[in-house]
Amino acid sequence: MKNIPDHLFQKISKVLFVLSLGLLLYPTLTNHWLVTGDGPCHMYNAKVLKDLFFGQHADFYLDFYKVNTSLNPNLWDHFLFAVLQTLLSPSLAEKVFFILYIFTFAFGAKYLCNTIQSGSNWAVIPVLLFAYHHLMIKGFLNYSWSLAASFWVIGYFIAHWHQLNQWKTALKLCFLITANYLMHPIGYVYAAAGIGFSTLVLMIQPLIREEAKNLLIGQTKKILSLAVILIPSVFLYISFMAKTDFSKSLNWDGLVWVNSLATIVQEEVYYSYFIAKLVVVALFIGILVRIFRGPLLHRGDGLLLLAFFFVFLFHANLIDEGMIGGDRLKFLPHIAVLFWLTTLRHHVWSKLLIMCTGFIFLIILSFVRYPVYKEASEWVDDYLECEKYIEPKSKILTINYEYNGNRSDGTLISTYNWLFIHGTAYLGTFKPLILSDNYQAHMSWFPLNWKENRINFYNSTHKDEISFENRPPRADFVHYAEKSGKGPIEYVLIIGQNEEHKNHEYGKEIISQLEKYDLICTSESHKSQLYRLK
Template identity: 25%
Template structure:
């Protein structure tokens, strides 16, 4: 504890180093959407820098100034130019870790005189559920938003033309990384300015014009966001998923969704961490009551807003899915900002020290989880390598959820982290895969940078008849419609309930035969008759 009291920033640096090692030491960092982002970044490089590649034959770049989902592709493209693809992905995640952790600490410094201490609370939220969903664009935007909001707080009094331009530029970069985070920034700024107007009882007329000036840097991004919403109108699903308030409350209180995603092994650490946060929040309320401090601070209003947003936002809002865990994460981040404004006494320091111990214990569980995903990644790459030809077309069949257990560690996951793992095999052997959900979005409304060249989309069948699994495969008639030759090899990922019955659906002509199957029924390889092996 003496070391903690004297060197909190050094412990922060040590914690960041350990998180970086957890990302970089395993041979791969597997996430749900990560392989797809990595694969499409490879396609972008091939189209830009390799003439006549198979990727250029099948894909085009979807250039659109209203694509608020792009920034994460920049490091993935850049690093793949001179690094192996798995390292490109790991370094991208490592950059996110640095951006997220140091950005949050920088924002805390604008709210709390004890930011070095309270920054230690961020560690459990670094390797969070949103990261393992593979939402790189969102998290990079979130890391950048910390710098935007901190710079906004620092410059509110001076607000020079240079600072306005910098804020405007950073807000546009955030918009193009992820529109939802741009909205979060807008919420922060509006609540901040409204608090100045109404809670602080500033002179209304003068303060109103000051508030307009302070928020004006968001106008260019807001215009782009409005144009994006108009373009997407009528195409996004909103609120189709069943709403369960009890489940939402559980995801915030009893079983924090942003921390609890890899199952039973992490509960011994997540529960104490959550209880420590509750105690710190209770101390903050007691101190505010004792000091007669108003409850309605900016950080409290932000925390309350995202608490309500987490409870009541439709799961499919905003043109995508899995929005609630993102709101869940942002709620906890502003909860940390709120409690960082309390007095730093000896009791609080001890609680933060205990919290740090449990944070590092949770990191060890995350490290095992990452190692398990890396094992499965290499299993798929090495097992399929014998049957894949460079510049060939391959297809995939998925029995979803692909695998609720990954690797020898048998760590349970609440979402299907292995669903895009076949794309690592395509990257390793330089194959073009028909399994590309990003390219499959209709071009006129797509927020991804790659589309199919000739086909509007490749029809994907999702058959739920093999319960509890969903069989997902490319419809055989789609390829003939666009005069695309059938793929030479199919990778079948996930354990099937009825292998023969499933094959009759995705291979009605009996054109493929199995040439490989692993011992855990996770991966099977099928080849067209006469196209077996290299």
């Protein structure tokens, strides 16, 4: 292993990088749709914004929506989807969107690894495991983009540390981090904290001369002695606090048993747990390697501080749980640790082991996930068969009983994610429509909001505070006109309704209301039925 020539090792690294890129792109390239939970809704709202920009159907849209002109995060994917849908069909626009995301993530990781330490293509492979994560498939697209962009921001900062006083460099970095902000606040904080900790390291590094180095080593030994001295009292303190209500317990399991790589299939969870544990093991081994082999300080050590900072943020629970705060934070320390591994003085065999382990897990996860990507795309095509029967400038209520998708034998398509919660939003990318489940429109940080609360389908079709997103769905849609003042709902799309649903109290209410509608389309699989107002 030690005798592998460096040029051969670098060639192997590049080949595995290309193969990994192919594995990540394959689901997008070979399927009609890459279905993500909230993703279709982002795509629909971008289509509305695009139409408004070009003055198309403005009277229709602005009767229901208003444009939020605040420069909030979550703007990026709307801008990109709008541009792509101007040039391409909805399916092709989505393909290009995800291809660009994968390239941004992969080449951003490669750029940062090689900026920290040249010749570190080997370290990129395990980072690529995190390109497809639970929240990405959940449809948190701006969040995913912001993480990918943060690699470029941190990498550019480290690479151009000595040129920051040059206006061109400063302007480029300003543009990068501002764009990162417009994607999502988590990725922005990741980038900003990465810059902050890297600044600290890069400022201290030149000050560590030989005499200062010896002094620092001596002081470090004293600190280690102090740590040993404090162990008994700290242990007793932690034990006491754990038994009281003074503070919440730290969720170490949430960081070690990370399920973030489990995207759509339950079987992924075990691989995700194992990968997260391997990263933790690599961290401890890496710290020991650094202590015994040096260097004392490396330009990439800001990434280690970044990892510890996000461990703190995870435990501090600064994001409301309703915003899925823990899920947004818990795998970010692992990514920072993988970048930090490039700072160590590795033997060739250790680099080869890390790289090949990452590649093997990427192959396994790709094979586990792909059948579900394919079935999900086919499920979307199934209810899109009814799209041609919907007149433009109409309102459509979706009553979806199967957010996980359902096969003909009754088993679930996606066992670990509500993959189809907003899947019918694809309908609005083909023609001007007002969609019932446009959840973004009642959230102030998105660029398109309901004009009035009474227009919001969630508010105007619920019954006894139970809405069409309940499991099972409930909706009072025949009274939408009088509640909203916007006329009746012209179309109702029913997805995945079975006999059990029909016999449920809420199902009977829905069937009763459908007497005012005609069945005009049943998909080939009979999973979807479209009704039109008589």
